[in-house]
Amino acid sequence: MIRHLSRILGPAHRRELRVYLAWLVAYAVLEGIAMAFLVPVLRALLVGDTGGALRWSGALAAAVVVTCVARYQQAMKGFALALVTLETLHERLGDHVARLPLGWFSSEKVGRLSRSATNGTFMVTNVFAHMLTPVVSGVLTPATVAVAMLVLDWRLGLVALVVSPLLYLTYRWSSTWVGRAEEQKDAASATAGSRVVEFARTQPTLRAFGRGVSGYRPLDEAIEAQKVAGGRMLAETMPKLLANGLVIQLAFAALVAVGVVLVLNSAIDPVSLVALLALAARFVGPLTEAAGHSGMLRMAGNDLRRLAAIFDEEPLPEKAESAPLSRPGQLELESVTFGYRPGEPVLADVSLTVAPHTMTAVVGPSGSGKTTITRLLMRFFDVDAGVVRVGGVDVRDLSTEDLMRQLSVVLQDVYLFDDTLEGNIRVGRADATDEEVREAARLAGVDEIVARLPLGWRTPVGEGGTALSGGERQRVSVARALVKRAPIVLLDEATAALDPENERYVREALRTLMRTSTLLVIAHQLPTVVAADQIVVLDGGRVAERGTHEDLLAAGGRYAEFWRERSRSQGWRLVPEQGR
Numbered sequence: 168m169i170r171h172l173s174r175i176l177g178p179a180h181r182r183e184l185r186v187y188l189a190w191l192v193a194y195a196v197l198e199g200i201a202m203a204f205l206v207p208v209l210r211a212l213l214v215g216d217t218g219g220a221l222r223w224s225g226a227l228a229a230a231v232v233v234t235c236v237a238r239y240q241q242a243m244k245g246f247a248l249a250l251v252t253l254e255t256l257h258e259r260l261g262d263h264v265a266r267l268p269l270g271w272f273s274s275e276k277v278g279r280l281s282r283s284a285t286n287g288t289f290m291v292t293n294v295f296a297h298m299l300t301p302v303v304s305g306v307l308t309p310a311t312v313a314v315a316m317l318v319l320d321w322r323l324g325l326v327a328l329v330v331s332p333l334l335y336l337t338y339r340w341s342s343t344w345v346g347r348a349e350e351q352k353d354a355a356s357a358t359a360g361s362r363v364v365e366f367a368r369t370q371p372t373l374r375a376f377g378r379g380v381s382g383y384r385p386l387d388e389a390i391e392a393q394k395v396a397g398g399r400m401l402a403e404t405m406p407k408l409l410a411n412g413l414v415i416q417l418a419f420a421a422l423v424a425v426g427v428v429l430v431l432n433s434a435i436d437p438v439s440l441v442a443l444l445a446l447a448a449r450f451v452g453p454l455t456e457a458a459g460h461s462g463m464l465r466m467a468g469n470d471l472r473r474l475a476a477i478f479d480e481e482p483l484p485e486k487a488e489s490a491p492l493s494r495p496g497q498l499e500l501e502s503v504t505f506g507y508r509p510g511e512p513v514l515a516d517v518s519l520t521v522a523p524h525t526m527t528a529v530v531g532p533s534g535s536g537k538t539t540i541t542r543l544l545m546r547f548f549d550v551d552a553g554v555v556r557v558g559g560v561d562v563r564d565l566s567t568e569d570l571m572r573q574l575s576v577v578l579q580d581v582y583l584f585d586d587t588l589e590g591n592i593r594v595g596r597a598d599a600t601d602e603e604v605r606e607a608a609r610l611a612g613v614d615e616i617v618a619r620l621p622l623g624w625r626t627p628v629g630e631g632g633t634a635l636s637g638g639e640r641q642r643v644s645v646a647r648a649l650v651k652r653a654p655i656v657l658l659d660e661a662t663a664a665l666d667p668e669n670e671r672y673v674r675e676a677l678r679t680l681m682r683t684s685t686l687l688v689i690a691h692q693l694p695t696v697v698a699a700d701q702i703v704v705l706d707g708g709r710v711a712e713r714g715t716h717e718d719l720l721a722a723g724g725r726y727a728e729f730w731r732e733r734s735r736s737q738g739w740r741l742v743p744e745q746g747r
């Protein structure tokens with residue numbers, strides 16, 4: 168847990184963490200020492216030795232004062248660290264996540280990130296402010312008391328020392344169970360949470376199939392699993408926590424029993440026994456308190472581990488200085504092999520070059536690796552073998568900023584920010600002039616949308632662009648790419664046929680982009696493929712064929728067969744549209 172806290176706080180606050188822990192340990196040990204002074208005070212009082220009682224009371228008072236100072240210091244340092252966490256953790260998390268490879272951002276990871284940013288931050292502040300003190304003093308104070316008993320009466324001290332490992336093991340055993348059960352409950356809650364979001368997002372589809380209100384099995388199952396995990400957590404952890412409490416009481420009983428036997432055998436006087444049993448009571452007190460907090464601390468430990476795991480995610484290594492571009496506008500994959508999972512290559516030995524100011528269409532069956540190529544060009548992931556070059560430079564030798572400056576991306580799944588139409592186009596280049604934004608919008612056909620909307624350019628598009636149709640969203644995304652004026656454009660054409668109007672605008676914009684940029688298009692429309700300078704046919708993660716449309720048709724290979732199938736199924740237009 169300390170390692171996780173140190174990782175979460177970051178190097179800037181590690182010294183403060185060490186100082187806090189030192190005060191915490193000092194407080195726990197001093198508390199044990201102060202308790203031990205009770206024995207001589209009580210002994211003196213019980214035998215009527217007022218002078219001795221006063222002397223020992225002075226020592227006890229001094230020990231209590233020092234303990235109070237240590238307690239105050241550790242509490243203040245703990246609060247200071249809780250404040251540091253509140254003030255800096257979100258920022259640090261944001262900075263770190265912004266450097267992670269884009270491939271890290273799966274929906275599951277993003278869900279966990281949002282839980283960690285909220286629950287995790289709360290837990291870290293709680294650990295510093297409330298949880299760590301009782302648990303550390305719950306272990307160290309009894310250990311100090313056990314050593315003190317050994318000094319005061321070696322036989323009772325020996326009993327305390329012998330039962331200590333047993334107490335520790337029971338504590339570990341019960342808190343491990345609590346932690347494990349909480350982990351399972353958390354996983355079930357996370358699944359149920361994402362199912363609820365999925366249920367809300369897929370309402371149109373579910374309603375279309377008459378499943379809008381009830382009968383969505385994955386959600387029902389997730390909620391049931393959450394209930395079962397919650398019930399199991401209660402059923403499994405309560406007996407362990409009770410057993411822990413029982414072992415603590417048994418340890419106390421063992422001390423009393425041995426003490427009584429010693430008195431009966433005149434090995435110790437009853438007065439000393441009373442004083443030592445008062446100390447023994449202090450031995451079990453902190454243990455009981457620690458046991459009460461152990462479950463919570465274990466749960467916090469899980470949250471901390473998840474948070475630390477995010478900080479442990481390594482950003483892709485990045486050069487501080489980008490290498491100069493040797494072939495501006497060129498794209499190249501050289502013998503690239505890559506898989507999302509080890510040993511399962513999705514691309515195998517793929518080589519392709521897209522010369523500056525040319526257009527290459529990548530075609531191939533679903534799952535053949537087309538999108539993966541664009542992800543490697545954007546360096547979502549690093550290749551397992553081979554090299555990906557942008558502008559003639561290995562993408563690993565370019566800073567993210569410089570790499571992204573070379574690329575414009577128009578994906579199928581266009582995300583628009585909850586801003587105006589104009590603001591969404593300006594995302595392409597913040598310093599674009601109004602004229603440049605208007606011109607890009609005109610070319611992509613966004614001005615036609617603007618004319619129809621009540622607030623024109625100032626129309627908010629809704630979160631994710633929900634106020635626009637899919638085709639309209641893609642037009643905005645094309646306008647973004649136009650305004651960015653990047654030397655290279657990666658475009659994933661819509662699989663579903665766009666309506667003719669949208670298609671006309673997208674095609675128009677493509678023509679403009681071809682004049683200024685290099686284009687790599689995952690092509691689904693025949694006119695795009697026909698217009699390409701080069702067609703690369705992917706099949707099973709390998710380049711099956713390459714050439715122009717005519718070359719490939721004449722070759723009568725995979726492409727010709729593919730083309731015939733698609734033409735038959737009307738997925739592609741049979742005749743390239745003239746004059747568009």
Ligand SMILES: Nc1ncnc2c1ncn2[C@@H]1O[C@H](COP(=O)(O)OP(=O)(O)OP(=O)(O)O)[C@@H](O)[C@H]1O
Pocket residue numbers: 507508513531532533534535536537538539540
């Ligand atoms: N994030 C991911 N994690 C694991 N496997 C993935 C991931 N993304 C894609 N894959 C797998 O990699 C293979 C290639 O996927 P890719 O998306 O590149 O194909 P594609 O040719 O673009 O398909 P489509 O035309 O259907 O979009 C598929 O088998 C897919 O299941």
